[in-house]
Amino acid sequence: MSGQARTERRPTRQRAAIAEALADATEFRSAQEIHADLASAGDRVGLATVYRNLQAMATDGEVDVIRTADGESVYRACATEDHHHHVVCRGCGLAVEVTADAVERWAETVAASHGFTQVRHTVEVDGLCRRCSSGSS
Amino acid sequence: MSGQARTERRPTRQRAAIAEALADATEFRSAQEIHADLASAGDRVGLATVYRNLQAMATDGEVDVIRTADGESVYRACATEDHHHHVVCRGCGLAVEVTADAVERWAETVAASHGFTQVRHTVEVDGLCRRCSSGSS
DNA sequence: CGCTTCATGACAATCATTCTCAAATGAAAT
DNA sequence: ATTTCATTTGAGAATGATTGTCATGAAGCG
Numbered sequence: 001m002s003g004q005a006r007t008e009r010r011p012t013r014q015r016a017a018i019a020e021a022l023a024d025a026t027e028f029r030s031a032q033e034i035h036a037d038l039a040s041a042g043d044r045v046g047l048a049t050v051y052r053n054l055q056a057m058a059t060d061g062e063v064d065v066i067r068t069a070d071g072e073s074v075y076r077a078c079a080t081e082d083h084h085h086h087v088v089c090r091g092c093g094l095a096v097e098v099t100a101d102a103v104e105r106w107a108e109t110v111a112a113s114h115g116f117t118q119v120r121h122t123v124e125v126d127g128l129c130r131r132c133s134s135g136s137s
Numbered sequence: 138m139s140g141q142a143r144t145e146r147r148p149t150r151q152r153a154a155i156a157e158a159l160a161d162a163t164e165f166r167s168a169q170e171i172h173a174d175l176a177s178a179g180d181r182v183g184l185a186t187v188y189r190n191l192q193a194m195a196t197d198g199e200v201d202v203i204r205t206a207d208g209e210s211v212y213r214a215c216a217t218e219d220h221h222h223h224v225v226c227r228g229c230g231l232a233v234e235v236t237a238d239a240v241e242r243w244a245e246t247v248a249a250s251h252g253f254t255q256v257r258h259t260v261e262v263d264g265l266c267r268r269c270s271s272g273s274s
Numbered sequence: 275c276g277c278t279t280c281a282t283g284a285c286a287a288t289c290a291t292t293c294t295c296a297a298a299t300g301a302a303a304t
Numbered sequence: 305a306t307t308t309c310a311t312t313t314g315a316g317a318a319t320g321a322t323t324g325t326c327a328t329g330a331a332g333c334g
Contacts, residue, residue: 010280010331032321046283051322053281071208071290072321087248087256096251103240107262111224114233115267119224122261125244130252147300147311169290183314188291190312208321209290275334282329293318304307 009056014045018053019077022063027093028074066124087125091132098125146193151182155190156214159200164230165211203261224262228269235262 009015021037022029029037035050054075058065064078066086078084079097083104087096103123111119146152158174159166166174172187191212195202201215203223215221216234220241224233237260244258 012281012330014282030321044283048284048323049282067204067208071204071210073208087251087253089253090255098247098251100243100247102243103260106237106239107260110235110237111262111264114224114235115270116224116226116262116264117267117270118227119262119264121263122259123240123244125248125253125256125258127248127253127256130254133252133254149299149312151313167290181314185292185315186313277333278331279333280329280331283327285325287324288322290321291319294316296314298311298313300309300311302308302310304305 014049015053017043017045018050019057019062022057022075022077025076027095028064028066028068028076028088030068030072030074034075085123085125087127089129089132090126091128094129094131146197151186152190154180154182155187156194156199159194159212159214162213164232165201165203165205165213165225167205167209167211171212222260222262224264226266226269227263228265231266231268 017038018034021034021041021043031047031051031054034054035045035047038045038050054063054065054073057063058075061081062077063075064086065073065075066088068074076095082099084097084099085103087098088094100123104121107121107123108119154175155171158171158178158180168184168188168191171191172182172184175182175187191200191202191210194200195212198218199214200212201223202210202212203225205211213232219236221234221236222240224235225231240260241258244260245256248256
């Protein structure tokens, strides 16, 4: 059920560096950020390369992608390979992974009831985490 | 909870034209598309103006906004002012409005259980409508 | 080692969206 | 109707993320 369509890709220093940078992060990071992180760590990796790898990794299901409010794509190494969603803090970026079978079923059902097939869905929840809830304006 | 924060805005020819163009459409349209529609209809409206109004209308809850897969913002005049979600056809763009109290509650609950407050959520479902399902590969 | 193929990197090119600011317009006062 | 003043508009520049191009470099293999 978790068929990794992992395209045969060649391991490179850059790819490893990107994967590691992502593994270190606890929140979602944009391609630009990853690129900057690597640069400041002395790791020279082309921006285009970061984009390409991040996308490839996302396609292979190695990492998760979501869109920020302003349309930027941000990536994160997910703890599980299984399908899940996130609750992201608007304040600090903290991202919690959650599963939602109920929602999956609902999406499938409601879509089917309108005659839709090959259903996919996007569910993202955001708010303020406990910490950020306290000192917010 | 459904307070219309309708900012006091001045009615203009442009705004009306945009609203109408949106009302005529049955699917989600991008600012660029609206702009093109108006132009080809002989309605001269600046692109920036289209963007500004669309955003204002979205903020006021007059129209709905969602992001396409490639990050473009698309708008639609919603039939209801109440909170709802969409099932969009990847083939023809057909958009069906659906409500999902169960999902709303789930989002709130799951977020709260992780200490989050001021929860918001995004839920979009897409697939192939009955018509597009038939002739697909 | 030499070859073939895929990945990389520097930078140009896209493209949606936003910004700038002078000119036009709506609303209300005179 | 005319003045007045805040908003809104529009044309085009500016921004910024993402993608494309293509010569160079590294990986896998015999």
